[in-house]
Every structure is written in C-alpha cells, then in structure tokens.
Amino acid sequence: HPVSMAVILQQQIDAAVSGVAFTADPATGNPHVLVLSSLYGLGEGLVSRGFPADLHRIDKATRAVTPEITEKPTQLRYAAAGGIQEQPVPPEAQAQPALSDADLAQLVPMLLAVESGCDFPQDVEFCLDAGRRPYLLQTRNITTATERGPAAGFRQVWDNANIIESYSGVTSPMTFSFIRHAYTVVYHCFSRVMGIPPKTVAANRDVYENMLGLIRGHVYYNLRNWYRLIRQFPGYNLNKRYMESMMGLREPFEEEDDAPPPSALRRWTVELPRLLRLLLRMLWQFACLDRSVARFQQRFHTRLSQWRAMDFRKMRPHELMAVYRDMESSLLWNWRAPIVNDFYVMIHYGLLRSLCRRWCGDSAGTLQNDLICGNGDIESTEPTRMLMRLALEIRRHPEWMQVFLTLSHHELAARIPANPEFAPIQARMAEYLDRYGFRCINELKLEEPSLRETPEFVYQILQNYLRMAPEQLDADAMAAREAEIRAGAEGKARAAIGTGPRAWLRRRVFRHVLRAARKGVRNRENMRFARTRIYGTLRELLQAMGQHLVDDRQIDAPEDVFCLTIDELWDFVKGTAVTTDLRALTALRRRQFDAWREAPPPADHFDTHGMVCSGNLYRNWQEAPAADGDLQGTGCCPGTVTAPVRIVHSPREEIDLQGRILVAGRTDPGWVPLYPAALGLLIERGSILSHSAIVAREMGLPAIVGIPGLLQTLRDQPTVTMDGASGQVSILNGNSPPNP
Numbered sequence: 001h002p003v004s005m006a007v008i009l010q011q012q013i014d015a016a017v018s019g020v021a022f023t024a025d026p027a028t029g030n031p032h033v034l035v036l037s038s039l040y041g042l043g044e045g046l047v048s049r050g051f052p053a054d055l056h057r058i059d060k061a062t063r064a065v066t067p068e069i070t071e072k073p074t075q076l077r078y079a080a081a082g083g084i085q086e087q088p089v090p091p092e093a094q095a096q097p098a099l100s101d102a103d104l105a106q107l108v109p110m111l112l113a114v115e116s117g118c119d120f121p122q123d124v125e126f127c128l129d130a131g132r133r134p135y136l137l138q139t140r141n142i143t144t145a146t147e148r149g150p151a152a153g154f155r156q157v158w159d160n161a162n163i164i165e166s167y168s169g170v171t172s173p174m175t176f177s178f179i180r181h182a183y184t185v186v187y188h189c190f191s192r193v194m195g196i197p198p199k200t201v202a203a204n205r206d207v208y209e210n211m212l213g214l215i216r217g218h219v220y221y222n223l224r225n226w227y228r229l230i231r232q233f234p235g236y237n238l239n240k241r242y243m244e245s246m247m248g249l250r251e252p253f254e255e256e257d258d259a260p261p262p263s264a265l266r267r268w269t270v271e272l273p274r275l276l277r278l279l280l281r282m283l284w285q286f287a288c289l290d291r292s293v294a295r296f297q298q299r300f301h302t303r304l305s306q307w308r309a310m311d312f313r314k315m316r317p318h319e320l321m322a323v324y325r326d327m328e329s330s331l332l333w334n335w336r337a338p339i340v341n342d343f344y345v346m347i348h349y350g351l352l353r354s355l356c357r358r359w360c361g362d363s364a365g366t367l368q369n370d371l372i373c374g375n376g377d378i379e380s381t382e383p384t385r386m387l388m389r390l391a392l393e394i395r396r397h398p399e400w401m402q403v404f405l406t407l408s409h410h411e412l413a414a415r416i417p418a419n420p421e422f423a424p425i426q427a428r429m430a431e432y433l434d435r436y437g438f439r440c441i442n443e444l445k446l447e448e449p450s451l452r453e454t455p456e457f458v459y460q461i462l463q464n465y466l467r468m469a470p471e472q473l474d475a476d477a478m479a480a481r482e483a484e485i486r487a488g489a490e491g492k493a494r495a496a497i498g499t500g501p502r503a504w505l506r507r508r509v510f511r512h513v514l515r516a517a518r519k520g521v522r523n524r525e526n527m528r529f530a531r532t533r534i535y536g537t538l539r540e541l542l543q544a545m546g547q548h549l550v551d552d553r554q555i556d557a558p559e560d561v562f563c564l565t566i567d568e569l570w571d572f573v574k575g576t577a578v579t580t581d582l583r584a585l586t587a588l589r590r591r592q593f594d595a596w597r598e599a600p601p602p603a604d605h606f607d608t609h610g611m612v613c614s615g616n617l618y619r620n621w622q623e624a625p626a627a628d629g630d631l632q633g634t635g636c637c638p639g640t641v642t643a644p645v646r647i648v649h650s651p652r653e654e655i656d657l658q659g660r661i662l663v664a665g666r667t668d669p670g671w672v673p674l675y676p677a678a679l680g681l682l683i684e685r686g687s688i689l690s691h692s693a694i695v696a697r698e699m700g701l702p703a704i705v706g707i708p709g710l711l712q713t714l715r716d717q718p719t720v721t722m723d724g725a726s727g728q729v730s731i732l733n734g735n736s737p738p739n740p
Helices: 103-119 161-165 173-193 197-201 205-210 223-231 236-247 264-287 288-310 317-330 336-360 368-369 379-395 398-407 409-415 419-436 456-466 474-497 501-553 558-563 564-575 584-598 670-678 692-699
Strands: 017-022 032-038 054-059 065-068 076-079 083-088 122-128 134-141 156-159 212-215 218-222 605-608 635-636 640-647 660-665 679-681 703-704 718-725 728-732
Touching: 017 103, 032 103, 065 236, 103 122, 103 134, 122 156, 134 379, 156 223, 156 703, 161 218, 161 236, 173 197, 173 205, 173 212, 173 336, 173 558, 173 564, 197 205, 205 223, 218 223, 223 236, 264 336, 288 336, 288 501, 317 501, 336 368, 336 474, 336 501, 336 728, 368 474, 368 501, 368 635, 368 692, 379 398, 379 409, 379 419, 379 456, 379 474, 379 501, 379 670, 379 692, 398 419, 398 456, 409 456, 409 558, 419 456, 456 670, 474 501, 474 692, 501 558, 501 692, 501 703, 558 584, 635 692, 660 670, 670 692, 679 718, 692 703
Parallel strands: 640 660, 660 679, 679 703
Antiparallel strands: 017 032, 017 122, 032 054, 054 065, 076 083, 122 134, 156 218, 156 605, 212 218, 635 703, 640 718, 718 728
16 A cells, blocks of 8 residues: 655744753752753754853742853854854943843743653743743753652652761661551550540551651651641641751751641630640640659569560560560550650740740850759669779779770780689679660660670770779769759849849749759650660560571571561561571662762752652752861850860770860760760750760760861861850861960
C-alpha cells in the first residue's frame, strides 16, 4: 500500500527576546534556584554565538531575584532570520534587562510547572515575541543534575539538632531499629497520658512511627512529624517555640497547612472544650509529677537489680528474648514520667527564659542558665567526681604518681589489677566499674564497647587529672563556684523585678517558674542516667545473643549482631525470619555502613523531596559559610577565658587539655570526665538543655554551645577569648598568653 507523507506546519515566532532557563543551578546543582539567561533577538546568538546575555537567579521559595545585567551596546549583533544582523538598540533598552519583572512573573510559574510535570530539573529554551508573550520551545532533563529537588514533591525536613549528642556519626542498624521503636512507643504513651483522643493518635500513626530517620547511617529528627506531634497539644504556637529552643534548632520548620481554618461555631463548641480538657489534663500530670518520678525511679531500680543479677552469658536465646520483652513491657511502655517531665521542662524552661527577658531585661538570653546552675543532686556528675577523688588519693602517694605519669594508659590497665602494691587503687577502680562500667563514649549506641570492656579509658582520664593542679580537682571549690554563679543570678533577677508591693505578684510567679524549671532539669538528667543504665544492660544482653550466633556458626563475630535490626534478631529466634543467611546479611551491612563511615556526612539540616533515599543529596543549600572572624553561640555558663583551643574529635584520643579550651563538634555523657581538665568548653552542636550544657553548669565550667562553623573556623587551633555569658568567641593571635 502507498504510504502518505506527513507534513508538519509550524508557526514561526519572530522573537524579540530569547533565552535558556535551568530549573536548578547548573553550576552548583542547587535545586532551589532557577537560573535564566536571556538576550535580545533569536536564541542562536545565545546558544551558538556566545553573545553577552543577562543572568537572573531566582529563589523558588521566596521568588527573590538576583540579576546580573550585561552592558548593552549601541549596535546589537544578534541572530535573526537570514543570518547575523545588526540593528540599533533603542536608548531606553540600553539600560534595561532583556527580561522585565513582568516577563519574569509570566515565565517563572510556567518553568516550575514544566519541572513539576517532568519530575526532574529541566533545561528549557524560551522566547518572547514583540507583544511580550512567552513561548516555551523545548525542554530536557539537565544532564548534570543529581538531585530532583522540589520537582519531586513531598518535602520533608531533617535536622540532627541535639540528637547528634546521643547518636553521632554512623549508627548501627540494631541501635536505630531499637530507638525508632522506642520513640514510637514512648510518644504513644505520652499522648495517652496527656489525653489526646485515640482517634487523633490513630490518624497520626505515621507521625509516631517516623519521628526519626536514618540518612546514610546517620540519625536525624524528621521535623515535619515533630511539629505535627506538637500540633496535637494545646498552645501550638507557644509550644513549638519551646520545642525549637529545647532541640537547639537553628532553622525551624513550619509545616505547610492547607486545611481551612475552623468555623467560629466549631472553635467555640469543639476546639475550645477540647483545649480546656487537654490543659486540665496537662496541669494534673504536672501536679502529680513528683509522685510519678518517685514511682518510676522505684520501679526502675527494682527491675534493674533483677536484670543485673542475671548472667546473660549462661542464658539461652529464647530466655534472652523473654528478658528483652520484659524490658520493653515493664519500662518502655511505662516511660511516662520521663516524657511528661520533658514536656514539663520544655514549658517551664521556656517560660523562665521569657520572664528573664521581659522582667529582668536579659537581652542576651542567658540569665536563666545561671539561675539553674548548681542544681545539685544530678547523678550524672557523680562518676566524674568519683574519679577526681581517686586522682587526689593517687597524688598523695609519690610512688603511684610516678607510675601513672610514666606508663601509658594501656600499660596501666594491664599492670594495676595484677600488682598487689596497687590494691587500694584496684579496689576503687572495681567499685567504679561496678557502678558506672555500663557507660561508654556514645553510650546510647548499643554497638559501642562499655568501660568494663575498655577500662584503659578510665586510666587515661586519671592521667589527665594528675597533670592538673590539685585545686582544680577540689569538688568543694567547684560547688562553691556554682553557688556563686547561682547567687549572682538570683540577685540580678531580684533587683530587676523589684521589691515594692506592685512587684509582689511578679516575684511569686518568677519563683514558682524558677523552682519548676530547676526541678524539671534535675529530674531530666537523673532519668536520662536511668536510660543509660538500661542501654548498658541491653548492650550486654545483645552481646550474649551475638555469642550464641557465633557458637551456632551463623555470624563471624559477636559484634556482628549489631548489623541486624532488633526485629531481624528475634525473628530468627522465633522462626519468622524472611532472611536466614545472617552471615551474608551482616557482611552486606558492614560493607554499606563502612562505606558511609568513609564518606562525608550529610548536612546537619536539609530538605528531601520525593523518595528520601533516591534523588536527594542531603545538602543544606542555605548553609552559611564558615565565619571569618568572631563566632557567636549560646552562652551556658558564665566566665571569660583566654587560652589556646584544643579540638577533640573523640575522648579516646591522646589528650592533654591542661591550660586549654576544649573544642568539639558535639559531646555526650561519655565526654564529661574530660571537663575538669579544661579551662572552658566550646561545642558546635547542642542546645541550652543539652547534657553538655547542663553538666558544664553543674561544674561551673565556662561553656558555649550551638556555635555555627566552629570546627572549620578554629581548625588551625588559635587562641581565643570566650565569654560564657554572652556566647561570644573572639579569635586572637595564636601567641596570646593563656589564662594563668
């Protein structure tokens, strides 16, 4: 059969302006920036001839335009039908960009719609005719783009905020699977205690199950879900600010809310009664907090004593699984007191900070930190004080001192327990390891070895203390400094509020809020210490399970058990495992997680779009560069110190902090023994209620947290002056003398 020829008739456009648009920056890959290059005439002059062109960069979120306009010649060479021509440029056009604001207002929505429809950043050619009507000529994927960006939709925001204090670096599958489940359970319990309707909890199931994310092996808060959780409680606008402060968020996130506002009838008949019920329930829980905390502590110590009496190494797998289930049901599902107390702290610490600013004129926002300094009765400081007392005892024996300052900490760990000459030291060390041997660096990461497994770290800390002046190890002097800071802050607050009859109500309110904030912070730290004990016990249980799997030739080493998730482990025991080749599975996980350890970590704060694990670079495109001069953070404990800095990446490094300021990206409770040896503390990540800040206040150690760009700026280890009250860090000449 004869085939007819198709003929295409296409209207030609006499372009007044032509251009190319990239819906992601082709130079940096930033998917949040739209880049338009344009000139007068046909596009041939831009694409093939390289004629000078205007450049517009447009922020997709704010629509802010950054133009780079070329100088227009009086005679413009441009591509036109029939070849390259010249024509005079009108005087009014010589000072104007090829694209006006009105042109951009037409083009930008069209370009974003194209990107959205293609689900990938686009390279688009366009033109405008003499009537300034825009035409899109062709589009294709940007060949150099590696991130889909907003084009993929479903925006989520991730931040490691103060969670990096507990889970820094790459975290094992076992730890992440356990903490993800723990957050789900705990916040279900919290919502139930606070009276959130079951229907609301059920409707937000995905919120509770996805409070955390694991991005290239690193743990992050899923901020969208944290805000959605807080939205279920009364006073959302106030509570979210308190949550942001408590988490130490640098870049808060506001969830897009497309739901229409409730009608006036619904606000009065449904929303207001519900708000009042939730408020009354919350106030009742706060009123019962002391009894709840006491019951929690009693139940915790009873159950912990039972588990500590067990020899996990002699128990069979199904018996170990039963102990784990007992831990989950008796503690995890009854973790109400700690989580209610966290909410209590969030509210009262936020109120205290607000009152200090409004009534005491504290523009720096640090007075509340001094007011809760010297809180006392914080159990997490006792391990450090115990080691300080042991160091003072060693100093009283010159022969012991000589050994400690001559041998390495590895040699000490081998020699001290084996030599009867050091029996008093060994007895104190045995007591310390029995009481606190469950602790370790990154102590909430189950895969980390405890102090019982690595006692040489304790000897290393003792060596640091022995290089210090004896007065620096005086716990009484430390307590006196804390009391001085606290008394000074109280005097400042009293003077600012006044003592006249008109100030009577303010004084009573201020005292009530202050007492509540102090109590909440103290309870929070002590119950965190209880959590650490549970993790230590669970770590030993899982290590026993790992040995069982080695004995059965299922995995190669006991620590490989941490390459599994908690469900995969118990499914293997129960007979519900999908994958039974644990050796192959753990080998695959080791390769993956080792590769993530070698790779640069994701940013501290970033957006993802579409599928989180596909087409996202985990970069913060709005991240500020490192500072060239002084740095600013959040002051936590007052005191001005001038000294060289020492950047520490791990407490297990060979560290001499004598006469230096300790600088770190983040810390956890395992770093606390280093604090007495330092003159001050500078932390890049962390909030005013992070563990490092609270313990520094208890020790009277000048401290600043939340300092953007700290490690990069101080990488050459200069001398600095730090002001623990204002949070300012001034970089000085490297030869400046340190404080005596």
